[in-house]
Amino acid sequence: MIEALDYLREFTYPAVLLRLTLAMFFGGAMGMEGTRKGRAAGLRTYMLVCLGSALTVLLGQYEVEMMQSVWIPAGLEDPAKIDVTRFSAQVINGIGFLGAGTILVTQRQQVKGVTTAAGLWVSACVGLAVGAGFYECVVLAFLLVLVVVKLLPGVEDLIIENLRNMNLFVEYDKLEHTGLIVNRIRMLGAQIYEIEIDRDSIRDGKHPSAVFTLRLKRKMSHAHVLAHISSLECITSIEEI
């Protein structure tokens, strides 16, 4: 550990102020990417979470300090126990709940918002480290989070774009039209691995829907496939999942 920072690890008001400000800064910087992408959790959400969790650690430290300096001399014979991490340990729980609220399952059986939940949770953990004055760890963790959040989506997109496997959700008028869609997909030169037809929706009086798992020809753009299939008259809705 860097000993020059030890002064800032003591529990004094300037150190408290510094830690809270740092928590605000780091939280904001981690949330900026969410804002830029129009996610549900942005700059302010991350900031609030990071600030709050930093204060929980400080609060634990405060109670320990007070126990040693003010409260025990003030007539506490049998010293009550105190755990510095009692408050902050609950942050991990609490933000887990909060994150769970951002996760949603779409009608097409896709799960969304898990990355947002995980991002919020990490920012709470960074807030805990800032609050404890663990500066070295915070800086490193912050840099790693930025690498994951900023650089990896590009890599992920690149992989998905060049994937030859594609999942299509299609909703269409009548069950008899399945053959038409299959023909249309064959025209593109794509192989069909699997067709999953949802019969329940017909019983409910809705349109039939199916999920097609395709293997495309090399260098075929996914958008082109969508546009080509959607020109069929019988299709009411189409989406890649």
Added chain:
Amino acid sequence: MLSIFESLRTLNMLSLAVRMCLSVVCGGIIGLERTYRRRPAGLRTHMLICLGACLTTMTNQFLCLYLHYYTDMARIGAQVIAGIGFIGAGTIIVTRHQRVKGLTTAAGLWACAIVGLALGAGFLEGGLTLTFLVMIAELLFTRVERMALRNSLELNLYLRYDDSAAMTRVLNFLKIHQIKLISLEITRPHEDEAHKATAIFLLRLNKQLHQAEFVRQLGEIEGVSSVDVLSC
């Protein structure tokens, strides 16, 4: 720690009153901004939660320091942190367009509970500083966030068009401008409905391309009847 708060560190009638009043005031300050923006959890919600959190840490101190029970100083207060996480999760809603809303309200409510805990414990420096910083986050950074959103590279578009030829033209337009298509959802009319086919695009724009200009050009493509930017 600041010496002006020294007399409020132990439990007595004065510190009791100061801590509780401050928690109501600080909760109100944080909640005021939410009320002002017509969000679900407003002034009173924040006040109540801040006061409640303040009571938990104070009660725990009372049990330890006044009644001399052997217990953990932080046990009751700590549960607030997880508990308000629950309440916060309830304020989060999923709209019909599969967007999540109310997350900032949830996070603000949670931060507000922590202000209450700190004030109740007599850690007035911490509670007041956090209130101040939360205010900055809510007032100043809302503007920063809005600015960043305006320059956002990802764009959600709702497009109405006539036929598949128009769709092909749109896709070609995107290809010419080197705009990446992240996802596409097409919905076509049912026979008994008169409206045209619609598509929802999620795009990643170039840095050089101006968003408003791009939307305008897209609307001028033959066969495209309307283009709307979906807000997040």
